[in-house]
Amino acid sequence: MKLSALCATAGLALPGPDAEVTGFAIDHRKVAPGTVFGAFKGARFNGEDYIADAIASGAVAVVSASEAPVEGAVSFVDSEPRRLFAQLAAPFYRPVPETLVAVTGTNGKTSTVELTRQIWNMVGERAASIGTLGVTTGDARVSTGLTTPDVVTFLGNLAGLAREGVSHVAYEASSHGLSQYRIEGPRVAAGAFTNLSRDHLDYHATMEEYFAAKMRLFGEVVADAGTAVIWADDVWSQRAIVHARARGLKVFTVGEQGEDMRLAARTPGGLGQQLEVQYAGVSRMIPLPLIGAYQAANALVAAGLVLATGGNADLVFDAMKRLVTVRGRLERAAITPSGAPVYVDYAHTPDGLEAAIAALRPHVSGRLIVVFGAGGDRDTGKRAPMGRVASELADIAIVTDDNPRGEDPAAIRAMVLEGTQAGAREIGDRREAIGAALAEAKGGDIVLIAGKGHEQGQIIGRGEAMRVLPFDDVDVAREMAGALAKGGDA
Numbered sequence: 292m293k294l295s296a297l298c299a300t301a302g303l304a305l306p307g308p309d310a311e312v313t314g315f316a317i318d319h320r321k322v323a324p325g326t327v328f329g330a331f332k333g334a335r336f337n338g339e340d341y342i343a344d345a346i347a348s349g350a351v352a353v354v355s356a357s358e359a360p361v362e363g364a365v366s367f368v369d370s371e372p373r374r375l376f377a378q379l380a381a382p383f384y385r386p387v388p389e390t391l392v393a394v395t396g397t398n399g400k401t402s403t404v405e406l407t408r409q410i411w412n413m414v415g416e417r418a419a420s421i422g423t424l425g426v427t428t429g430d431a432r433v434s435t436g437l438t439t440p441d442v443v444t445f446l447g448n449l450a451g452l453a454r455e456g457v458s459h460v461a462y463e464a465s466s467h468g469l470s471q472y473r474i475e476g477p478r479v480a481a482g483a484f485t486n487l488s489r490d491h492l493d494y495h496a497t498m499e500e501y502f503a504a505k506m507r508l509f510g511e512v513v514a515d516a517g518t519a520v521i522w523a524d525d526v527w528s529q530r531a532i533v534h535a536r537a538r539g540l541k542v543f544t545v546g547e548q549g550e551d552m553r554l555a556a557r558t559p560g561g562l563g564q565q566l567e568v569q570y571a572g573v574s575r576m577i578p579l580p581l582i583g584a585y586q587a588a589n590a591l592v593a594a595g596l597v598l599a600t601g602g603n604a605d606l607v608f609d610a611m612k613r614l615v616t617v618r619g620r621l622e623r624a625a626i627t628p629s630g631a632p633v634y635v636d637y638a639h640t641p642d643g644l645e646a647a648i649a650a651l652r653p654h655v656s657g658r659l660i661v662v663f664g665a666g667g668d669r670d671t672g673k674r675a676p677m678g679r680v681a682s683e684l685a686d687i688a689i690v691t692d693d694n695p696r697g698e699d700p701a702a703i704r705a706m707v708l709e710g711t712q713a714g715a716r717e718i719g720d721r722r723e724a725i726g727a728a729l730a731e732a733k734g735g736d737i738v739l740i741a742g743k744g745h746e747q748g749q750i751i752g753r754g755e756a757m758r759v760l761p762f763d764d765v766d767v768a769r770e771m772a773g774a775l776a777k778g779g780d781a
């Protein structure tokens with residue numbers, strides 16, 4: 292494809308001679324002849340340092356923020372080079388699935404995109420989701436490593452899915468992804484906001500900045516005349532509604548305070564819950580086969596996205612009855628020989644931990660035992676609040692390791708323990724901590740293993756020294772339950 296054609300589609304002037312474009316790259320090591328190179332300043336490197344190398348490898352154009360010397364290639368300079376790069380790249384990656392929706396919020400993005408994918412599939416669409424779990428279609432899942440992949444991977448994935456016949460894609464818009472313009476370009480029909488609470492304050496300076504990053508979804512990413520589906524019961528919801536209205540989007544609110552889809556009642560049951568939902572003047576009873584208020588919220592927002600993009604209400608609400616557990620989100624992993632169910636959940640924020648404990652509480656007649664930790668090289672300010680939530684809301688809290696990365700695991704645990712009241716236990720080794728929780732559990736108790744969900748490893752070290760030790764909470768819980776049944780030492 293010609294650079295001039297990409298510029299014309301993106302509405303940009305071509306600032307130099309025309310060239311044939313063969314691809315896009317944001318890492319100079321991936322540049323081949325004909326590539327457009329995005330030279331961005333990052334947290335660790337300045338991509339502009341690699342411009343000459345990229346041109347030597349065949350780059351035909353360079354997008355950057357400053358007048359750094361670009362000799363032998365067309366130079367695009369913009370104060371938001373990542374945005375310009377995405378605008379230029381989008382028309383190259385064709386075809387694009389016809390219906391795209393994006394989900395933002397501190398918690399619930401993965402669950403919501405996955406449930407949206409499930410509902411679309413059940414109502415007859417070829418659907419996929421992209422997010423923390425990777426790229427998921429009906430029959431396959433491929434990991435990308437990040438929640439929101441880099442823009443080149445993202446656009447490439449969309450085109451690949453469209454070529455396979457996928458027409459509907461729901462993807463996660465993390466605040467990092469939004470602020471780094473990783474998910475720009477194609478037309479996004481609807482966006483959803485789930486909630487906002489403390490996380491990532493190592494990357495965003497304040498909650499206001501964190502919220503502003505999320506609101507780029509409604510401010511810029513969702514197409515003109517698109518829809519904003521907003522969970523209405525969060526403390527930040529009203530402000531999200533104001534942003535969406537100011538942009539002129541259609542607003543679709545969901546929740547107990549939702550005006551478009553109202554959750555009138557929610558009754559927890561053994562393996563799920565009964566929801567009474569009012570939509571378009573009709574009241575419906577929906578037996579949702581997932582437990583917990585938070586899963587009801589995510590399922591309703593997912594239904595809202597499908598309805599906002601043309602789904603048939605009868606089919607959509609009927610599909611909700613057949614939703615299946617999202618991997619690592621309140622997933623029942625095992626039952627101890629004493630009869631206590633063991634759940635694995637991805638709660639890694641104070642709010643997430645509170646939501647996961649609240650989801651299980653109605654099902655506990657004895658004690659709720661929680662095993663959890665906090666990640667290294669991530670927001671340190673969430674650690675003590677996580678400790679506080681666990682020790683206040685669970686009966687037994689066991690603090691353990693969760694991806695210490697480049698930090699001293701004992702120091703991370705100490706910060707978590709600062710928030711706990713007396714009585715919280717500390718067992719650094721995660722396998723041992725899970726074993727202790729299962730051994731402690733009696734009939735009527737429930738064990739919650741929080742923080743890693745679907746993750747497949749324990750990340751130790753940083754940079755060159757980083758290693759990922761295989762670890763899966765579900766597998767370990769099963770192994771430990773098995774060992775207890777045999778009467779061995781867990």
Ligand SMILES: CC(=O)N[C@H]1[C@@H](OP(=O)(O)OP(=O)(O)OC[C@H]2O[C@@H](n3ccc(=O)[nH]c3=O)[C@H](O)[C@@H]2O)O[C@H](CO)[C@@H](O)[C@@H]1O[C@H](C)C(=O)N[C@@H](C)C(=O)N[C@H](CCC(=O)O)C(=O)O
Binds near residue numbers: 436437
């Ligand atoms: C802080 C952060 O988000 N960093 C991401 C970001 O890096 P960056 O732009 O700061 O890049 P950098 O490493 O400083 O390099 C700058 C530029 O120089 C280029 N470069 C660099 C070296 C070189 O030799 N040649 C070269 O061309 C790089 O490709 C890059 O374009 O862009 C990189 C390329 O896409 C990502 O790999 C990297 O993710 C790091 C590994 C990461 O851990 N990110 C996490 C925090 C993250 O993004 N998480 C979110 C949120 C999860 C959630 O919702 O909770 C996610 O969406 O996954």
Ligand SMILES: Nc1ncnc2c1ncn2[C@@H]1O[C@H](COP(=O)(O)OP(=O)(O)OP(=O)(O)O)[C@@H](O)[C@H]1O
Binds near residue numbers: 586619636
């Ligand atoms: N709507 C919600 N409200 C409160 N907590 C939630 C909600 N949805 C999920 N959670 C909690 O957050 C955890 C992570 O959920 P999920 O993976 O769907 O979120 P996410 O936004 O994709 O997270 P990440 O930022 O890591 O990508 C869940 O395991 C649960 O503990």
Ligand SMILES: N[C@H](CCC[C@H](N)C(=O)O)C(=O)O
Binds near residue numbers: 438666746
């Ligand atoms: N997307 C989140 C996941 C955190 C999961 C937890 N296991 C950890 O490692 O902190 C992050 O990268 O901050």
Ligand SMILES: [Mg+2]
Binds near residue numbers: 423424463
């Ligand atoms: Mg996610």
